[in-house]
Amino acid sequence: MSIVVSKESLKFSRDLQTLTGENVLLCYQCKKCTLGCPSAYAMRMKPHELMRAIQLGLSKEIYWSGTIWICLSCETCNTRCPQDINILRVIDGLREMSKKFEYYNPYPVIPSSHRIFMALVKRFGKVYELGLALLINLRMLTPFKDIDMAFPMLMKGKLKPLPHKSRGAKELQQVMAKIRTLESSYPPP
Numbered sequence: 001m002s003i004v005v006s007k008e009s010l011k012f013s014r015d016l017q018t019l020t021g022e023n024v025l026l027c028y029q030c031k032k033c034t035l036g037c038p039s040a041y042a043m044r045m046k047p048h049e050l051m052r053a054i055q056l057g058l059s060k061e062i063y064w065s066g067t068i069w070i071c072l073s074c075e076t077c078n079t080r081c082p083q084d085i086n087i088l089r090v091i092d093g094l095r096e097m098s099k100k101f102e103y104y105n106p107y108p109v110i111p112s113s114h115r116i117f118m119a120l121v122k123r124f125g126k127v128y129e130l131g132l133a134l135l136i137n138l139r140m141l142t143p144f145k146d147i148d149m150a151f152p153m154l155m156k157g158k159l160k161p162l163p164h165k166s167r168g169a170k171e172l173q174q175v176m177a178k179i180r181t182l183e184s185s186y187p188p189p
Contacts, residue, residue: 009057016054020093026083027051033077033087043067047077047087054090068094069110112139122176125169130159 013024033047034040045053045065053062062068068091077087095114116135120128130150137145153159166172 010055012057012059013054016090016093016097019097020086020089022086022090022093024051024054024085024090026085027055027081028083030082032080032082036076036080038074038076039070039072043070047071051085051087051090054094062094063098066107068098069107069114109136109140112136120163122173123165123169124163125166125172128160128163130154130161131163 010025017023027048029048029052031046031048033051034049037043037047040046043065045062045067047067050062050065050067071088071091073088073091075088078085081087095111098111113136116139117127117132120132120135133146133150134143137143150159154161
């Protein structure tokens with residue numbers, strides 16, 4: 001397969017840079033991100049390969065690989081990158097961009113879990129663990145999957161039965177509204 005770097009192929013990395021503020025063109029494929037990644041073994045496209053695919057504008061291949069949904073968000077890649085590229089921010093940007101497209105995802109439960117998590121954070125200013133577990137289990141059509149763990153955790157105070165808003169919830173909602181406004185003006189790749 002012959003890949004030519006052109007204005008069209010660079011558009012994807014430039015659009016991602018506009019969204020995230022990260023310049024993936026600085027990546028020179030040292031592979032330190034991949035060597036430190038605890039989930040690289042499960043990825044079809046390793047972190048350094050993901051960065052190269054972005055540089056080449058291979059958006060379909062990126063989304064078809066499912067790599068952005070396997071990332072654990074542990075930030076190991078960020079600490080190892082000699083170019084100080086925030087790879088996790090790039091992956092989060094790709095996750096947000098994926099909402100607008102109908103690409104195949106080999107892990108369909110993960111994006112819905114991500115959306116549930118973000119909706120809870122938006123509403124309460126932080127995650128509501130019991131609600132997160134319930135909503136994800138409902139989404140997976142296994143509503144009673146973790147019921148045996150719920151009661152002991154509730155009794156020990158590890159789970160709160162009712163959610164409560166954090167102090168900065170209103171400010172976080174304002175920031176998220178501004179982000180949505182910016183994203184709506186963002187052109188598709």
